[in-house]
Amino acid sequence: MHFDIPDLRLFIFVAEELSLTGGARKASISTAAASTRIKSLEGQLGSRLFYRGSQGVELTPAGEKLLKHARAIMRQVEYVKSDFSAYSNSNVGHIKIFANTTAVTDFMPEVLAKFLGERPAISIDLQEKLTNDIFRGVLDGAADFGLTSGEIKIKDLEVLPFSFDRLVVVVPVGHELSNYSIVDFFDTLHHPYVGLHEGSTLLQFMKAQVKEVGVSLPLRIQVYGFEPACRMIEAGVGIGILPESSAARYQKTMDVQIVHLSNDWASRERSIVVREYESLPEASKELIKEIKDYFS
Known part of the structure; x- marks a missing residue:
């Protein structure tokens, strides 16, 4: 059985776009050529990879399994390219990170500003994801590493704690x-709440807490980001639950107050999750070090 790297890359594009035409466009080939290469890949595997319909394509169970392996293979190819680049030594490469809301909005802007400022040949793809999607993305090879908070029960991941995150009432x-x-x-x-958007890991975490006692979160309005949340709170729209570091920053310029929570879950350990740290390219290892140093 022989796999061509371009065919695996094309397969990933089609799977992500849920469209043969869209995948072909990303691979810069014709739709007819893409169809031929996908059929050849299915022939080699002896398995159908896509269900084809008028609205596009959908992965079969065999396709889902191949997508996991294909992503892992492509990430490893990128690692090899990075480590053997003539400009290596952590100064060139592309890093993909899945992170929770707090990481994306609270500390990663400062971390990345310094990191990228010193490494102009490195590019970053930072995506906000729900906790389970962070774990799945790292396991499947869709991300180099993930940033999350709270207890981690997923096997086959290396967990690198780097700080604590305390939630407070604002x-x-x-x-x-x-x-x-x-x-x-x-x-x-019994007070109305200002909450984050539905894709926020913090909102999902808060909903999980109230679900345990059979009630719902009294959301009055939902916004994108901690700063808009604090502005709504300042205006008297409601109260909110935010990371203490963010709340303290906005308290300096807004008429809001911080009230601490007595609940044990309010204090959460922040962690970096990776599939295999030693296999990461030097650029990713350097960024992980920068994140840890930011909190030391």
Whole structure:
């Protein structure tokens, strides 16, 4: 059985686009040529990889399995290219990261500004993902590494802790909860909430907490990002749960107050998750070091 790297790359493009035409466009070949190469790949494997329909294509179970292997192979190819580049020594390459909301909006901008400023030949693809999607992406080879918070129960991942993240209640100045220095989360649920968007890992985490006791989060409005959330809170629209580091930053310029949570889950360990640290290219290892150093 023989696999061509271009065929695997084409297969990934088609699977991600859910379209033979879209995949062919990304691979810079004709749709007819793409169809021929996919059929050849199916012939080699003796398995159908896509269900074809008028609306596009959909992966078969065999296709899902090949996608996981193909991504891992392509990531390894990129690692080899990076490590053997004439300009190596961590100064060139492309790094793909899946991260939770806190990482994307709170500390990664500062980390990446310094890291990329010193390495102009490196490019970064930073994507906000839900926790399970972060784990799946790293395991499948869709991302070099992931950034997440809280307990990690997934096997086959290396976990590299780097800091702690404490969640706090943010309220407008003068709010009735501002009279307390610490409260239980469930005592806040009779107040309207300012929440993040549905794709936010923090919102999903908060919904999981209330679901355990059979209630729902009293969302009044949802926004994209911690700064818009704090502005809504300052205006009296509601209260919110945010990472303490972000809340403290916006407290300097907005009329909001921080109230600590008594719940054990409010303190969460931040971790980097990788499939195999030693197989990462030097650029990825250098970025992981920069993240750890940022909190040291």
